[in-house]
Amino acid sequence: MPTSALNPAPEVNMATPQHPAFGGSALRQRRSSHSSHSSHSSHSSHSSHSSYAARHPDRVPPKAASPNRAFLAVIGVLAxxxxxxxxxxxxxVKGFLLTRHELLGANNCTRPADSAWTLPAxxxxxxxxTLLKWAEMLDPQTGLGECRLKPTHSKAVVIVIDALRYDFIAPPPAAGSVSERVDLAWKPNPHYHSVLTLPAQLTAQHGSPVQAKRPGSAGFLAHFVADPPTTTLQRLKGLTAGTLPTFFEAGANFGSAGTGVGRVHEDTWIAQLRASILAQRGADARAGLVFAxxxxxxTVLPGLFDNDTMWTYDSFNVEDLDTVDRGVESRLLPFLQPQHxxxxxxVHDHWRLLVGHTLxxxxxxxxxxxxxEKMAxxxxxxxxxxxxxxxAMDDDTLLVVLGDHGMDEHGDHGGDGxxxxxxxxxxxxxxGFGHTARGGKMDAAEYISTPELEALLPSRIAFSPLPSPPYGGHRSIPxxxxxxxxxxxLGxxxxxxxxxxxxxxLFAHPDTLLRALRITATQMxxxxxxxxxxxxDLTAFRPELDTRWLAAVRxxxxxxxxxxxxxxAWVLRSGARAGLIGRLDADADAADGDATVERASSGAEELGRVVYAAVRTPALVGAATGAAVAVATQLVPAGVTSLTLLDGLLAGSAVGSQLGLLLSASSANLRRSIRSQESDSAAVPTTIRxxxxxxxxxxxxxxxxxASNSLLIFEDRFVLLASAVLFLLRGAFAVGAASTQRQQVRLGLMAVVALLLVRAASMPRVCREEQAxxxxxxxxxxxxxxxxxxxxxxxxxxxxxxxxxxxxxxAQSRSYVGVAPMFFTWALRPALMLGAGYWVLDWAVALNAVQASGEAARVEWVKGWVAVVALGLxxxxxxxxxxxxxxxxxxREAAEAEGEKxxxxxxxxxNSLGSSYVLLVGAVFAVLFLVxxxxxxxxxxxVLVAALAAMELGDAERDRVVLHRQRTETPAGAVHLCAGEVASLALLGYMGLFGSGHQATLxxxxxxxxxxxxxxxxxxxxxxxxxxxxxxxVSLLPPLLVVLSVVWNATPLPRGSGRKMPTPSVMLHALLTLALYNALLLTASAALAGTLFSRHLMLFKVWTPRxxxxxxxxxxxxxxAIAAALAGWHTANKVNTIFGTEFA
Incomplete structure (x- = not known):
């Protein structure tokens, strides 16, 4: 806000030396003066000043106390x-999110396939x-059961087309097969419908295996339903080992390439094939397993393919559309084409398996x-x-073409849409796959389907990108x-x-199908x-109580x-505002002479000492108790996972420290907090309350x-509404309380600007599937x-x-001086423009004209260096x-009359605190702008400009509190940020989250x-x-903005003023308010997901991602918040050094 009586610009009545911290000025070239009448420059580090202080100690204020202890207490409480x-x-999380235990066993059955095998008597x-004893005879290891069938093919070619969605290969509707109603509602997409037509053509030409009356070519085309999370690494685990993923495993996808994270340690069909081949050829022979x-x-399957016939390509370079695909084609076709x-x-002879994965x-x-058009x-x-x-493939080769997952219309995947x-x-x-004895009288899926099974795993699932009819009945398989x-x-x-x-x-004959089902059921x-x-997980059936109790405990x-x-957090926030009662140093004039007394803390440093004393012993006792409980749980029945030592230590120390803090805050502190609230009511205007x-x-x-599915999926609209309401309230109150017409216009303009910018920030939007x-x-x-x-x-x-x-x-506070113009001109603006320019180059490199000119590689190189410089600045x-x-x-202003100084x-x-801190906010913002x-x-x-407008509104609100206290003659004290101001900044963070193209979805x-x-x-x-x-x-900006709001237009108190600035306490109070906002959202989502909606159908689609x-x-x-407070600490040290300002 402009300079006013509440934050005046100081004036010095004579020429004084300029400290180097003042930045560039002609005064920096002047020689130092030996004395000064200004407290704002009396701390200059010149020897003449030191000698003057030595000669006249009564005329020079003592050296300002360091703010380190106060801010260290803030950091400790936040930590x-x-x-x-x-x-x-x-x-x-260990009790809520599903985890899966990997069993390292393998199917070691060596019994050969027997076409004449029959059931035991x-x-x-x-x-x-008796039935269980007879079932044991079907065990292939210890009984008479079989573990494999005679192979229908000796070789296989598996082509994984990454993100191959079902409608990319589904057959187009036959002429006249779609009703007039569907014709009006559905149109094929020219970019991906009826482009990859070979699967549908050959399947229609030769028929499916169940339709075959005699051996011959056959194809099977189906909707291939993936289990979420739909990331490549998790899908490859399911496609090779037949296991189901968990949400925990989704995080391994980024760390897969070259890190060893995500390796499959379990048995796979590729490992089974390799073992079978080497059992015939010898352990030192080549297995003939090829990959490209x-x-x-x-990473997923190291060591299973032959080393000399395995060619891998970078999987994460989404800018490269062709290298991997061309590599797969050039490496695999020589194995199939004799004349290649x-x-x-x-090298290219005697292969058994070819696997290609295109990207x-x-x-x-x-x-x-x-x-x-590039998709087509x-x-x-x-x-x-x-x-x-x-x-090129021969009659003894089986071809499998599949997608590991699909993609939405923006090309994204990872969730369960x-x-x-x-x-x-x-x-x-x-x-073909043999002939059928059913004669097409019954659909193959009906052989193994029941109403209960159809309810869990429907054999036919509609797919919205395709018209229904006729696609309501397409085959779907997990x-x-x-x-x-x-x-x-493959035998x-x-x-x-x-x-x-x-x-x-694919097992057309009923007898073969029954044997296949029996083998699979025995293995399972x-x-x-x-x-x-x-x-x-499975011992719930023997009995359920022994399995669920520990998950419930966690x-x-x-x-x-x-x-x-x-x-x-609430207690700590209240302590930052009104102090906590603890054993602290007695005042110098204490009557009883005790070194320490029970009293309320004053300032952040004493608050930190009270908190440390309250949590130290209970945390240690709690940690010891938790460790003992963890050891005791090792005695629970076998098969039930016990609490780990880390579980016990974390739970015990956390609960102990929390209870210790809450108990110490009870009684006297509670009464003090109530009295503080009552006094705050008198010291704060009604509008602020x-x-x-x-x-x-x-x-x-x-x-x-x-608590509402509908409200949760439209959270972005709630955030917009809540932000607008808060800014509307703040603007209306600011205008109503303004003392001059100029202030009314200015604050009203700030509120309107904030409202308009909040609405503008909500315009970029990515819809989640449920919003439809x-x-x-x-x-x-x-x-x-x-x-x-x-x-x-x-x-x-x-x-x-x-x-x-x-x-x-x-400039409103006359703070756009010193290093600020240089910083904005040569650091912030270039970084932001490079961040915007990167995406221009990213758009340009994909243009057909650039691709045709042969300059695409050069543009890519320039784009990469633009990003490097934009990050480096x-x-x-x-x-x-x-x-x-x-x-x-x-x-300096020359003297107007002779004799004047x-x-x-x-x-x-x-605004020396705020102007310095906003430079750091700008640097962090530039990084977020680039990404x-x-x-x-x-x-x-x-969002950033709206936040600055919110700073001005917040400054006016705090000025209003100061003026109210002056009018009511209320004792002066720290002016804290109200919850409405902190909530506005937190909501602006969520506006940035949703406005940058995100939702609470993978x-x-x-x-x-x-x-x-x-x-x-x-x-x-x-x-x-x-x-x-x-x-x-949503994570970095709000804490930075909260601290910026604390120090915005907070005028330093010069050395010798006899007062300390309560900035550390105000900062702690504001950051704890923000922590309460995030913690309450976390606790609400955890409580609802872990209890009320733990059996809801939308649990893992809506509540778990949130x-x-x-x-x-x-x-x-x-x-x-800790980092932001550290930056505030550093800024306060600068002010302490220059002006001698003390902080408490």
């Missing part, structure tokens, strides 16, 4: 809250004991979206490749069913850990029996720690909305995942204008900020930003870039 939150999450009685494509396979020019004797379709989706081009390439494969799980599969053999099916068709054992069944259409029973001895402990954490209540009401409504027709995605240009050139122009303009807008806000800016002086400037004004003094796509960049720019993760600086995956930079893109706006977002935000935001 305590972070540790307690982590402990609660650790315990809750049936039992003569049918009691349970996605390098994830090298690259074929070499001894072009997936990369086109990530880069451009599904509805783009890529599917056309796959059509030609598959045509070459089918033309219909388009993400809807992959396609096509199996084809020129010699992906894990491929594992036993392919194993038995090898079913993998030990498999949970899939067989595809009945063996695995489940072994799994029940290692994991509590969930209960986790929720207890989270709830106690809320109470602890209303804003404080409005902030808590918004928080409660935000957390309460998680109620939402229109505006983040990208149309349905493709392309950035609009118009938006990029706007983003570039915003990058240029934003530093000037921030400078305008600084903020890094250099932060280093500069650490050592830079304050944003100050001294101006020169008047010197220090510009920027009233956000253009529409999101506009949203972030709107599918909205923008993986492409991992390659901003390099076309290949790099650690740890790539995961860090994705994390910044996904969580930076809980994961809340957990990530709570941890990252609290860590960012």
């Amino acid at each position: 305590l809250v972070l540790l307690q939150t982590f402990a609660g999450l650790w315990l809750f 049936p039992p003569t009685a049918f009691d349970d004991a 494509g996605d390098d994830t396979w090298a 020019p690259d074929r070499k004797a001894g 072009g379709v997936d990369h086109v989706g990530h880069r451009f979206g599904a509805s783009h 081009t890529k599917l056309g390439e796959m059509q030609r490749f598959l045509q070459n494969v089918t033309d 219909e388009l993400e799980v809807g992959a396609g599969i096509w199996m084809y053999a020129k010699s 992906q894990i069913d491929l594992v036993p099916t392919l194993s038995l068709l 090898v054992g079913v993998p030990y850990s498999n949970l899939g069944s067989v595809v009945p259409e 029973r063996t695995y489940l029996a072994a799994y029940a001895t290692q994991s509590p 969930i209960g402990l986790g929720l207890l720690v989270l709830v106690l954490g809320l109470a602890s 209303v804003l404080d209540a409005a902030g808590w009401i918004v928080l409660l409504l935000h957390a309460g909305s998680f 027709a109620s939402c229109t995605s505006t983040f990208f240009a149309g349905t493709a995942a392309l950035n609009s050139p118009y938006v990029m122009v706007g983003s570039y303009a915003a990058a240029y204008a934003l530093p000037r807008v921030v400078a305008w806000f600084l 903020p890094g250099v800016a932060v280093v500069f900020w650490v050592f830079a002086p304050l944003c100050l400037e001294i101006r 020169t008047k010197v004004t220090i510009l920027g003094y009233s 956000t796509q253009p529409a999101g960049q506009l949203a972030l720019a709107a 599918a909205s993760i923008q993986w492409r930003v991992a390659f901003l600086t390099s076309p290949t995956l790099s650690y740890p930079l790539s995961p860090l870039l994705v994390a910044l893109n996904s969580f930076g706006a 809980f994961m977002l809340a957990a990530t935000v709570a941890l990252l935001a609290q860590a960012a």
Whole structure:
């Protein structure tokens, strides 16, 4: 706000030397004066000043006390809250999110296939004991059972087309087969419908296996349903081992390539095939297993393919559409085509398995979206490749073409949306799969289907991208069913850990199908029996109580720690405001002479001492108790997972510290808190109390909305409404309380600007699947995942204008001086413009004209270096900020009359804390600007300017409190940020989250930003870039903005004033309010997901992702709060050094 009586610019009545921290000025060239009448420059570090202080100690104020202890207490309290939150999450997650135990067993059955095998003689009685004894005879290891079938094919070619969605290969509707109603509602997409037609053509030409009356060519085309999370690494586990993934495993996908994370230790059908081949050829022979494509396979299945016939390619470079696909084609075709020019004797002979994993379709989706002309081009390439494969394969070869997952219209995947799980599969053999004895009288799926099974795993699932009719009845199979099916068709054992069944259409004869089902069921029973001895998951059947109690204990402990954490944070927040009673140093004039007395803390330093004394012993006792309980749980029945030592330590120490703090805060502290609230009511205007209540009401409504499925999926609209309401209230109260017309206009303008910018920030939007027709995605240009050139122009303009807008806000307090102009001109603006320019180059490199010119590689190189420089500039800016002086400037005015002294004004003094801190916020913002796509960049720019407008409103609100206290003669004290102001900043963070193209879904993760600086995956930079893109706006910005609001226009108290600034306490109070906001959202999502909705059908689709977002935000935001407080500490040290300001 402009300089006023509440924050005046100091004037010095004579020429004084300028401290180096004042920045560039002509005065820096002057010689030092030996004395000064100004307290603002009396701390100059010149020897003449030191000698003067030695001669006249009564005239020179003592050296200012360091603020280190006060801010160290702030950091300690914030770290305590972070540790307690982590402990609660650790315990809750281990009881809530599913985990899976890997069993390292393998199917070691060596019994050869026997075409004449028959069942053992049936039992003569049918009691349970007799039936179980007879069933043991079907065990292939100890009884007379079989473990494999005679192979239908000796060789197999498996082509994985990454992200091959079912409708990409589904046959087009026959002419006249679609009703007039469907014709009007559905139109084929020219970019991916009826492009890859070979699977449908050959299947229609030769028929499916169940339709065959005699051996011959046959194909099977189906909707291939993946299990979420739909990430490549997890899908490859399911496609090779037949296991089901968990949410925990989704995080391994990023760490897969070259890290060893995500390796499959369980049995797979490829391992079974290799063991079978080497058993015949010898352990030192080549198995003839060949691979080319996605390098994830090298991590998932190391050592299974022959080393000299395994070619891997980088899987994460989404900018490269062709290298992997061309590599797969050039490496595999020589094995199939005898006349291929690259074929070499001894290398391309005697193979048994060819696996190719192409990535072009997936990369086109990530880069451009599904509805783009490059998708048609890529599917056309796959059509030609598959045509070459089918033309070259012989009668003894089985071809399997499949997608590991699907993609949505923007090319994203990872969640459980219909388009993400809807992959396609096509199996084809020129010699067919045998003949049927059913004569087509009954559908094969009906042989193994029951009403109960259809309810769980329907054999036909509608797929919305295709018209229904006629596609309402297409065949759907789970992906894990491929594992036993392919194993038995190739004549090898079913993998030990498999949970899939067989595809009945591929075992056309009823007798063969029955034998296949029996082999699979025997294997599954063996695995489940072994799994029940290692994991509590299955022992619910013997009995359920022994399995569920520990999960309930973990969930209960986790929720207890989270709830106690809320109470602890509230107590700490109250302590930052009114103090906590503890044993502290006595006043110098204490009558009884005791060194310590029971009294309320004053300032952050004493608060930290009280908190430490309250939690130290209870935390140690709790940790010891928790460790003892963990040891005791080792005595629980076998098969039930016990509490680990880490569980016990975390739970005990967290609960102990929380209870110790709560108990110490009871009684006297509680009464003091009530009295403090009563005194605050008198010391705070009614409008501020209303804003404080409005902030808590918004928080409660935000957390309460998680109890409704409908409200939760439209959280982005709630955030917009809540932000608008708060800014409307704040603006109305500010205008109503303004003392002058100029202030009314100015504050009203700030509120209107904030309202308009909040609305603008909500315009870029990515819709989640559940929002359906109620939402229109505006983040990208149309349905493709392309950035609009118009938006990029706007983003570039915003990058240029934003530093000037921030400078305008600084100019209101005459703080745009010193190093600030240089910082904005040579650091912030170039970094922002490079961030916007990167996405322009990213858009340009994909243009057909650039591709045709041959300059695409050069543009890619330039784009990468632009990103490197755009990241490097903020890094250099932060280093500069650490050592830079304050944003100050001294101006001299000549004496107006002879005999008068020169008047010197220090510009920027009233906002010296805020003007310095905003430089750091700008540097962090520049990084977030780069990693956000253009529409999101506009949203972030709107959020930042709205936050600065909120600073001005907040400053006016605190001025109102000061004036109210002066009018009512209320004792002066620290003026804290009200809950409404903190809630506004927290909601702006969520506006940035949703406006940057995200939702609380896995599918909205923008993986492409991992390659901003390099076309290949790099650690740890790539995961860090994705994390910044996904969580930076909601985790990093709010803590920084809260601290900025605390120090904005907080005029330093000069040395000798006899008072200390309560900045550390105010900062702690505000950051704890923000922590309470995030913690309550976390606790609400955890409690609802872990208790009320733990059996809800939408648990893992809606509530679990929201809980994961809340957990990530709570941890990252609290860590960012510590970093923000450290930066505030550093800024306070600068002010302490220059002006002698003391902090408490």
